[in-house]
Amino acid sequence: GGPELTKTADGRTALRVGIIPTIDAAPLYLGVSEGIFAKHGLDVTVHVADSGAALIPATVKQENQIGYANVISDFQAAEQGLDIKLVHNCCGSGADPAKDVSQVLVKPDGPIRTVGDLAHANIAVNSLHNIGEVSIKMALEKRGVDVSGIRFTPMPFSDMNDALKRGDVDAIWQVEPNVQAALAAGFTPLISNFVEARPEATLGYYLTSGAFAKQNPQVVQAFSDAMDEANRFATEHPDKAREAVVTNLRFNPEIVSTANLPTYPQGLDRASAAEYATYAVKYGAIEKAPDLDGLFWSGPAN
Amino acid sequence: MNRRVLSALLGVVGAVATVAIWWLATENSASVYFPPLSRILETAQEHWLSAEGRADIASSIGNLLSGLVIGVVVGIVVGVALGQVPLLHRALSPSIEFVRAIPATALLPFAMMLFGLGTEMKVFLIALGCVWPVLLNALDGTRSLEPTLRDTASVYGITGVRRQLNIVLPAAAPRIASGIRVAIPLSLILTVTSEMVGSHQGIGFVIVDAQNTFRITDMWSGVLLLGVLGFALTWLFGVAEKLLLPWEKRAERAR
Amino acid sequence: MLEVTNIAKEFPTRTGTARVVDDVTFTVGEREFFTIVGPSGAGKTTVLRCLTGLAKPTEGTVRFNGREVVGPPPEFAVVFQDYARSLMAWFTVRRNVELPLRNLGLSAAERRERVDTALAQVGLSAAGSKYPWQLSGGMQQRVAIARAIAYRPQVLIMDEPFASVDAQTRADLEDLLLRVRDETDLALVFVTHDVDEAVYLSDRVAILSRSPSRIDEIVPIDLPAQRDQIGTKELPEFARLRAHVFSRIRAMVNTAEPTSAH
Amino acid sequence: MLEVTNIAKEFPTRTGTARVVDDVTFTVGEREFFTIVGPSGAGKTTVLRCLTGLAKPTEGTVRFNGREVVGPPPEFAVVFQDYARSLMAWFTVRRNVELPLRNLGLSAAERRERVDTALAQVGLSAAGSKYPWQLSGGMQQRVAIARAIAYRPQVLIMDEPFASVDAQTRADLEDLLLRVRDETDLALVFVTHDVDEAVYLSDRVAILSRSPSRIDEIVPIDLPAQRDQIGTKELPEFARLRAHVFSRIRAMVNTAEPTSAH
């Protein structure tokens, strides 16, 4: 079943897209403001929610026809039997650690000074068993650090700086634009865990419910095509991307102006997903590797 | 048959009926979000009876009880005080109402700032949430103290602590009890909220973690446990209330 | 000892204030038995509340031993008209009577003894461990009386304390009051609707007019100090005083707001 | 009309049960004024509660017009001893009196008229828009009486209804009751501590013994049907009956639990 799609007066298909309030959302907003979606016959409204825990159900229910979740959450949802299809890359890590949107930071005068020290650190992440944890472990393992002794403590990104300052945790994992605030607070970045875990990886996907994809393959394809364009536009116009989140998500312009942007890759990247899946299993975020063929949307042909 | 025994029996009947309905309604459920009750119970047994699960329960109950007791005591003391000093009441009520309206989730950063990430922060948050219903009820119960009784206390010089213990508290007790009955489930809810941040243990942690990783059956098993705990706490409180406020049974004075 | 000077009392109402007591002045001396009578709603209870400092008179002052009364002085005990509500439902009869004694610096044994005596005096020895709501109306009223007596105040203020007891018990309690007065140098301010009782007990009877009330008359009761339920009430002077007080009250009830009973 | 047959009442206590009423039997006829007297705590209120169906007797039955009474019959009206608590603090005096009339199928005008009449009869015409807690004790009691009278019941049950009013008002109210009885064919079951009142008003006076109570005696009052506050009370028969009832009560108060007042 699922709710009927509505059309606008000029024949465009109304589509509600759920997203969490991060810089990752920039192309989506640009797609709307630059008329990219309109060009592809879509009338997109963006719906912001605080966490994927609310976004995925809303997508499965087809209240948002399209949603967003990071790669690990996608695996977890699929593993638990939620009927989702990944439609398009949302955002990814580049190849330059200096431009990573994600950093693990420590206090300059704290107990942890080197990457090696992280082996027994208590690191703040926004959510356990998730992308932060997996990517940090991947990055550290690639640097030859034993990750078995690391502890992770969950808390909202916005609380991390203080927790580190107080010494509640030894290190924090921050993503942009909070990295800028953490640097301003005088913290030292130790690793760029997204880039180091796997350069040029896709970290989050736009997704839809399997039922929706089956019923409206053309609409999904249109969205996918539009996102190709929107991601390209955002990559080419980083200033506009920054502006988009300032206008739409009311991000602090000063902080955003210095923040690193993620990459906004084309299409659907399976290779990095496969690698993340392997490690996610290894670190216990999921039990077994997902069937990526089933999870990835394979175009309107099916 | 004795009314009390009959009441208990009826309670069991009600509970069994509800469980049966739930069981039957979800028996063949394929929905990820509403798994069969049998599966939930299995999961519950697996997790909550394991050593790890027992540690989760113990840590949550410890925080919950400390927070609840602190909240109740502070609520009674402040409520009873404000109820008798109208000036104080007027001076503080805007500030109180202000703090009261702020969601616990928004106060988390503040609690963390004060106490860091440890047990104290959780206990503080639980106490802060539980304090309001008790405080408001104690306040209103004190304010509507039977005027003749108030006069009696004044005439016989029953003042200070003695007045509080012998007149004000017993008179406000039924209201305070109803406040505590609201605070008990709140304490459970806040235990969950407080464990959303910075913890590795506890019922709330398990629920939130399950929620984040879409392990809905695990989440249900946690919710179930909360229900059981809430029921047990309310029941215990009912027993304590009967022991502490025996005169209240006069309401059912011989028919 | 107790001086009430020109007190008036107004209550706020929706449309302004209602003057309930207009101008009341009297004094009560040491060991005096002073009774206030008057029609229902005259303001007797209101005057007593001002007297004890429970209410603040709108005008005028109340002085006790020269000091202005602003709150109930510790030397006072009061039996409220609304006796049932003055008992603590959560305490047994014993505990209700004993509570005020806690401030007097008595030993537990002394307290117990006082409570026992007072309960015996009002005929409730057997009811000590009951709760107020297990008692009859008259028994509750006697608990309130026992509490006041056990407290051994200097001034005992009683608002229709015998309204709910039978005639015989009432006579016994009346004599109890007189005896306690003689033994402990007590002064009493007493409100009653029973004119016989007023005349029998009192040294002086003040008659209050209808509300807004003034003192209509203060009648000195020149009966022999030693009162006796039978002897005193047979005296011609008793009959005269009784008739006089009664006629004053009747006049007031009938003039001001006639009940349509006639 | 109203038959009370061998009723007994026990209350649960910590250590078993307390038998408060042992064995009480009487009947009340049409238009009869039946009064129950007895020492404080005898069980009068308890008997009335059984009578009205508010309490269930442990033994025995109460029948009204042949039907067993299990709950308050709509033909009854009650004035409670604890009158203050029987008034609703949230309603004005008028509303308190009017409330029971709602079910009688009266028009608003009829209701208003009944309320006005009843309030006038008890001398409270001016207090209609006040709240009960703004009234004096005696005024509250009269509101409760007005409510019962306005209801025009077949049986009016009153538990010490005049305890808190002054002598003159009391006499007026007594005569009001007699008049209402004559006009509306009312039967009355009445409890009082005032022996004069009992004899003056009643057709029969039942004397209750101390608790666990039995009927000590039912005294027929053979005074002329037309009563008069002065004339009736001057009759020698009145004095004889009065003395008789009084001596029975006195005997019971003094034998069972002696107050130490003597």
Add this chain to the structure above:
Amino acid sequence: MTAVHTARPTRPGWQLAAGTVVVLLALEEILTRTGVLPADYFPPVSQIVAALLPELAGAQLWLQLGQTLQGWFVALVLATVLAVPLGLLLGPVWWVRALTRPVVEFLRPVPSVALIPLVVLALGTGKQSELFLATFAAFWQLLVATTAGAGAVDQVTAETARCYGLTRAQTLRWVALPSALPYLMTGIRVASATSLILVVTAEIIIGVPGLGAQISLNRAGGSPDLMYAYIIVTGLLGWLINIALSAGERRLLHWDAANRGPR
């Protein structure tokens, strides 16, 4: 002697209350300025106010405020309409109470917050989810208050109603409800705060439009000043709501001992 004066409700009005608020705010300002409280994280009032002022001028804040207010109101009304009759009707019937008690006690402590994914799945991310969560939480609190209030009827008053043959409905309206009202009004004030809190929480987590969504956005966007500004607006809203409720309560319960004038 320690004369206990009958407390005379003096009415110093809003000056005293405002004074206290000013003192508390000044204290916060001083503590953050002097660094006793970490200022970069917990900004001084002046900074929050500076962030708030431009918002006050714009439409955004008022729009969101309206959304939150509407959610609060509808949830509170729904909870009241459901809980009060239920509590009054069922409270006095002992066997119904006995039958339903375990289930009620079981459902009561279920944290609405934990139910969010289920609610989103069942009801979506719109207003209805927010309303469900807030109503669910407020309902139990009102039910407890009503049941307690229903038991608070004075025995003599209740018997008076029986004697005069008031019907069940009349007894409910004229006796049980007014007796329960003092409990109920306290319950409503507790539930009102709960309802507001859950509306805001739902806005934060699910992204239903309203003050909560703004708190969440400003937190994510790294503008703590604005975030606190919105938190403060939430607090002020709660305060204003309470003023309104208290005023209503004083009118409704003018006969209650707590509100009778000086004696």
